[in-house]
Amino acid sequence: MVTDETPMPVLFKKSFKKLPMWDFEDVYNQDAPLRPTTCAESLRNSEDESFRKAFLPNIRLFLHKDNINLTEWNRLSHFNNPFGFMEYKYADVMASVKLIPKPKEPLLLPKPGGDGCVRCAVVGTAGILNGSRMGKEIDAHDYVFRMNGAVLKGHEEHVGNRTSVYVHTSFSITTSLYLFKKYGYTSVPNDEGIKYVMIPEAIRDFNWLEGLLKGEKGAGPYHNKWPRTYYAGQYNESRFYVLHQDFLRYVRNRFLKSAILNSTHWAIVRPTNGAFALFLALHTCDTVSAYGFMTEDYNKYYNYYFEKGVKTKVVFYINHDYMLEKNMWKKLHNSKIIRLYQRTDSGTGTEKPK
Structure with missing residues (x-):
């Protein structure tokens, strides 16, 4: 018998041939109060009916030690990672979760003296x-979100050089250093006062968090790494955030629910880091402009903006539904909820437009 004092038996992905649907699948924690806004052009004022119906402006964004307990653990253990704790052992995860300090919410505030x-x-x-x-x-925006291998040096004219919020996983923050080294990438963005937001996508992220929050070496695959050294001297626990499983699941369920979830491959499919970053912005900003996201003519461009020489094709990884995301960005743009940057020149994106 499962009680509020007992972790529920571990559920395994292999027990399900497609995404399991619980009666509380589309129920999420919401935080109050909502950040007030006087912004007349705020996306919260959108008249788009489908968006208004799906959008939860005060969805719980961040996981921390004060909003996790056994009851919550048992609820979230019904969902696969990164949307919950399925297959995880209570002790393995709680060792790090109980270290996450309550962040200074909201993530962003209006600039002083502005509108x-x-x-x-x-x-x-x-x-x-x-x-x-x-x-x-x-760079003219109040805040700039970036993620993954954000190569800026030498590309400032095209992508800017400011970063206010950097979204990552333990995998992306470590592998970007060697994957993109040949493009001049040497560290994550490290602007003074930058805020780092982590997506807890796998057990290795909790291994990373334990080392990061204790100021020690990580556990598991990171037992030889010092997580704090990866933040280029800008790690500060008051400016470090971990996305909540409810927020991640809500983004998938209400906006990016792939048909692949109805197949035996359901457990590996999740939105991209960029998608989570964009939806984080939609819940913390009044207006959102998206640059460097997939558009209808994606085949005309390099895979990455920092590549040169032989044109590379866009790489599709099996765990993401890129076409679904592309269509969502276009839909949000057409509904005037975001402004999606799309090329209007006839160039291929491999050289400066005339």
């Missing part, structure tokens, strides 16, 4: 930004 609007740019790494000359426009 009350929080204007954000979310910058992906797609080749459409190669030669775009969008750097000044991107």
Whole structure:
């Protein structure tokens, strides 16, 4: 018998031939109060009916030691990672979760002396930004979100050089250093006062968190790494956030529910880091502009904006539904909920537009 004092028996992905649907699948924690906004152009005022119906402006964004207990553990253990704790052992995860300090919410605030609007740019790494000359426009926003291998040096004219919020997993923050080294990538963005947001996608992320929060070496695959050294001297627990499983599941369920979830491959499919970053911005900003995200003409561009020479094709990884995301960005743009940067010149994105 499972009680509030007992962790429920571990559920295994292999027990399900497709995404299991619980009667509380679409029930999420919500935080109050909602950040007030006086911004007339806020996306919260959207009249798009489908968006208004799906959007939860005060969805719980962040996981921390004060909002996890055994009852919550048992609820979240019904969902696969990164949407819950399925297959995880209570002791293995709670060792790190109980270290996560309550962050200083909200993540962002209006700039002093402004009109009350929080204007954000979310910058992906797609080749459409190669030669775009969008750097000044991107940096003119109140806040700039980036993720993964955000190579900036030498590309400032096209992608800007400011970063306010950097979204990552333990895998992306470690592997980007050697995957993109040949493009000049030497560290994560490290602007003074930058906020780091982590997506807890697998057990290795909790291994990483334990080392990071204790100031020690990580556990598991990170037993030889010191997590704090990966933040280029800007790690500060008051500016470090971990996305909540409810927020991640809500993004999938209400906006990016792939048909692949109805197949035997259901457990590996999740939205991209860029998608989670963009939806984080939608819940913390009044206006959101997306740059370097997939557009209808993606085949015209490099895989990454920082590539040169032989044109590479866009790489599709099996655990993401890129076409679903592409269509969602276009839909949100057409509904005036985001502004999606799309090329209007006839160039291929491999050289500066005339």
